[in-house]
Amino acid sequence: xxxxxxxxxxxxxxxxxxxxxxxxxxxxxxxxxxxxxxxxxxxxxxxxxxxxxxxxxxxxxxxxxxxxxxxxxxxxxxxxxxxxxxxxxxxxxxxxxxxxxxxxxxxxxxxxxxxxxxxxxxxxxxxxxxxxxxxxxxxxxxxxxxxxxxxxxxxxxxxxx
Amino acid sequence: xxxxxxxxxxxxxxxxxxxxxxxxxxxxxxxxxxxxxxxxxxxxxxxxxxxxxxxxxxxxxxxxxxxxxxxxxxxxxxxxxxxxxxxxxxxxxxxxxxxxxxxxxxxxxxxxxxxxxxxxxxxxxxxxxxxxxxxxxxxxxxxxxxxxxxxxxxxxxxxxxxxxxxxxxxxxxxxxxxxxxxxxxxxxxxxxxxxxxxxxxxxxxxxxxxx
Numbered sequence: 226x227x228x229x230x231x232x233x234x235x236x237x238x239x240x241x242x243x244x245x246x247x248x249x250x251x252x253x254x255x256x257x258x259x260x261x262x263x264x265x266x267x268x269x270x271x272x273x274x275x276x277x278x279x280x281x282x283x284x285x286x287x288x289x290x291x292x293x294x295x296x297x298x299x300x301x302x303x304x305x306x307x308x309x310x311x312x313x314x315x316x317x318x319x320x321x322x323x324x325x326x327x328x329x330x331x332x333x334x335x336x337x338x339x340x341x342x343x344x345x346x347x348x349x350x351x352x353x354x355x356x357x358x359x360x361x362x363x364x365x366x367x368x369x370x371x372x373x374x375x376x377x378x379x380x381x382x383x384x385x386x
Numbered sequence: 387x388x389x390x391x392x393x394x395x396x397x398x399x400x401x402x403x404x405x406x407x408x409x410x411x412x413x414x415x416x417x418x419x420x421x422x423x424x425x426x427x428x429x430x431x432x433x434x435x436x437x438x439x440x441x442x443x444x445x446x447x448x449x450x451x452x453x454x455x456x457x458x459x460x461x462x463x464x465x466x467x468x469x470x471x472x473x474x475x476x477x478x479x480x481x482x483x484x485x486x487x488x489x490x491x492x493x494x495x496x497x498x499x500x501x502x503x504x505x506x507x508x509x510x511x512x513x514x515x516x517x518x519x520x521x522x523x524x525x526x527x528x529x530x531x532x533x534x535x536x537x538x539x540x541x542x543x544x545x546x547x548x549x550x551x552x553x554x555x556x557x558x559x560x561x562x563x564x565x566x567x568x569x570x571x572x573x574x575x576x577x578x579x580x581x582x583x584x585x586x587x588x589x590x591x592x593x594x595x596x597x
Contacts, residue, residue: 233439233440233442234438234439234441234442234542234545235438235439236439249448249536249538250442250448250449250536250537250538250542251538251539251542252536252538252543253542253543253546254542254543254546273542320539322533322535322539322543323454323456323531323532323533323543324531324532333543333546334543360533361535362536362538362539362540363539364448364449377449379449379534379536
């Protein structure tokens with residue numbers, strides 16, 4: 226059965242083709258996708274924050290933070306049969322939505338992107354495609370049949386100079 | 387410290403938060419009406435505790451194009467204030483505010499963005515003034531920040547700070563309408579973790595208040 230699954234903030238999904246995973250309205254969040262083409266097995270995680278150390282609660286949701294989400298997703302993908310060598314990793318998001326508030330220090334979006342890249346490096350994985358940073362919100366559609374990622378942004382007006 | 391995760395509000399506390407929303411938003415609507423020279427109607431505030439993963443769905447369509455005006459609140463009760471206007475409504479507000487015929491504005495350039503930020507400033511000033519009078523707490527707003535994008539991306543970004551501590555967010559939400567029924571906006575008051583107790587204590591229904 227063809228399924229379309231929405232992955233909300235701090236959530237994840239893993240599954241096989243046919244189907245699609247969607248992350249709608251990413252701002253400073255980062256969406257990371259994992260794909261094993263041999264099995265047509267994909268995973269998507271919608272990461273909110275860079276570092277789980279910031280959480281003071283005893284129990285944390287691992288898919289909310291970059292440093293815990295990446296190892297969690299790799300291990301879940303491997304449990305479903307994926308091979309780490311075949312994994313194709315892509316990432317989208319980490320934008321700066323409001324310009325005036327975050328002047329002078331690194332934005333939460335940029336910190337999210339850096340934390341994801343660091344966690345992937347530690348796991349020995351490299352990103353094959355990404356669309357990160359900028360000032361626009363993005364929606365991501367991940368097709369499990371092809372492994373293809375499509376991105377939508379708003380386009381409402383052309384600005385005269 | 388209590389996080390919203392374990393939070394259960396009594397009906398007296400819910401009523402009190404609704405009243406906080408009512409007083410503040412009522413005051414803000416009066417000021418907006420004076421600024422625009424139009425009648426403004428506000429809805430009864432809705433207090434909701436929502437899972438952060440689903441929070442952006444309270445704005446309706448996640449990918450709807452909206453203008454967001456965002457301010458931080460500093461002082462005794464820190465938190466965030468966010469206004470969301472559908473793009474069309476934002477342009478109508480600019481028309482009314484600067485005295486153009488409604489329907490004239492078709493682009494939100496720096497001048498129009500500045501007008502919308504000023505609306506955010508004025509509304510927030512009125513809201514916090516009323517809230518401070520009611521609670522005796524000192525609160526100061528930051529300068530407003532502007533964004534036009536998908537509703538989900540804007541609200542999600544604002545909610546991130548709360549996401550570090552809790553998987554839940556508390557939102558006090560009001561809609562306001564001009565006489566052009568299509569011009570509408572959402573108002574969110576998002577208390578930082580810990581601020582909720584401060585607010586509830588200040589009005590005598592918090593965990594620090596003995597009966």
